[in-house]
């Protein structure tokens with residue numbers, strides 16, 4: 001808690017040191033103003049009731065008192081504005097640091113971990129709320145402390161026991177509010193997973209890609225009920241925590257009123273008996289009102305700040321998240337890739353997905369990978385991109401373990417069309433250009449890639465050509481958005497991969513599954529010519545597409561069961577030959593039918 005609070009409090013001074021310090025000074029000055037005003041009023045009242053009042057001194061005291069009050073308000077406004085500036089700067093800093101960490105995580109483990117997403121949601125919430133809440137609270141606290149100390153000094157002069165009574169009620173209120181804040185933060189943590197599900201259902205209900213299935217399968221009501229159910233659970237828990245907090249606060253406010261009332265009676269009796277002056281009573285009443293107003297503000301904010309400080313811990317956790325992949329520094333050389341006894345599973349207690357894979361992918365060769373659904377083909381691709389490290393065995397590139405290579409350098413040398421490629425809600429040009437981000441503005445290169453992927457004419461014919469937004473959701477007023485067909489999107493993804501002209505390894509994970517037969521044939525043909533000399537790993541369920549590969553590898557249950565050329569594997573009459581014949585027979589039957 002203390003580490004979180006210190007880090008959160010230090011943030012404004014790191015984000016904008018000068019303004020944060022000025023704000024602090026202004027706050028201190030503004031905090032001292034009410035007590036000075038009350039003191040001047042006491043002097044004024046005593047002057048007027050002394051029997052020897054001088055009009056000049058009285059006027060001077062009245063004007064000074066008014067000036068102090070007026071300046072205090074002006075300082076308050078100025079301090080408020082500077083506080084806003086600090087808040088904005090801090091918000092920018094924390095949001096940037098948070099998502100910089102997310103963006104630079106090397107592997108996929110955290111991104112695939114629901115617990116990380118929960119932490120991230122809490123962290124984002126904290127990053128947005130905490131700095132503002134905490135810096136506002138700090139200002140309020142400083143102001144209230146100065147106010148409290150100055151009034152407490154004044155009260156000491158009038159009637160010392162009252163100071164102690166007021167301080168006692170302050171301490172009780174502070175502890176009670178802190179306890180409520182802890183409970184509220186615990187509620188937030190306990191329900192974050194439920195809230196995540198609510199957001200998931202919410203996103204699903206508005207997702208264009210899910211809209212067809214939701215309507216056809218009549219899922220709308222089901223998803224809506226689940227979404228509202230999650231919301232009701234979360235808001236019920238929040239209300240229960242707030243209810244308890246309100247009860248405690250009301251009780252404490254009553255206690256404060258009783259303490260103040262008793263004190264006023266005693267001072268009033270003192271005035272009657274002549275032991276105190278009327279000015280003392282005025283000062284006392286001003287002090288009680290000032291301290292109570294100041295404190296109720298700070299105590300109320302204390303809850304918010306306590307909750308924010310606790311949640312801020314998640315922000316620090318995410319910002320300090322350790323990468324699950326150690327950083328290497330080597331630069332990859334010639335792309336002969338070797339897998340030696342590679343074992344991999346996604347979770348420590350999960351089943352092995354790859355079991356002792358031994359494979360050599362020679363530089364410049366075209367290697368075909370076949371296997372039934374779930375055999376582990378896409379997993380192998382992910383390991384080659386070093387999204388994960390294998391639990392056992394090694395993968396080397398040009399003889400160097402992938403773990404020792406600079407992961408960004410490694411990935412720069414790989415072009416991939418993933419099985420689940422992305423269709424970005426961006427323009428056609430951007431959808432292709434992002435394959436090589438530093439060539440995003442190189443239209444000639446984008447068009448050339450589109451031509452190889454045989455999608456150039458389609459994109460050129462769009463309402464705004466390559467500048468057409470490929471989305472119905474994010475189109476703007478000037479530009480209409482369009483959506484492409486599944487096969488057209490696949491060609492765009494292929495063009496994106498082809499932007500990486502220097503990629504030494506090209507991986508195509510079922511790049512043609514959405515293409516028509518003629519399209520598939522052409523794409524394989526062009527990719528073969530275009531990528532000649534580069535290492536290629538091709539995955540396809542259409543066996544004929546891999547026939548010309550230099551080496552074909554069959555994966556069964558995470559093991560390589562055979563490898564060789566098409567002819568060798570057909571002669572061996574194993575799994576590959578079985579799958580190949582199955583498809584060939586299918587085509588044969590279709591013709592016969």
Ligand SMILES: Nc1ncnc2c1ncn2[C@@H]1O[C@H](COP(=O)(O)OP(=O)(O)OP(=O)(O)O)[C@@H](O)[C@H]1O
Pocket residue numbers: 112346347353371372373374375376377378379380419
């Ligand atoms: N991110 C993941 N987390 C946990 N398990 C996963 C993950 N991705 C894949 N798996 C599991 O790993 C196994 C192999 O999946 P993989 O996607 O590598 O198969 P594949 O051979 O590419 O299949 P397909 O032909 O259907 O694309 C499957 O049992 C799958 O459930």
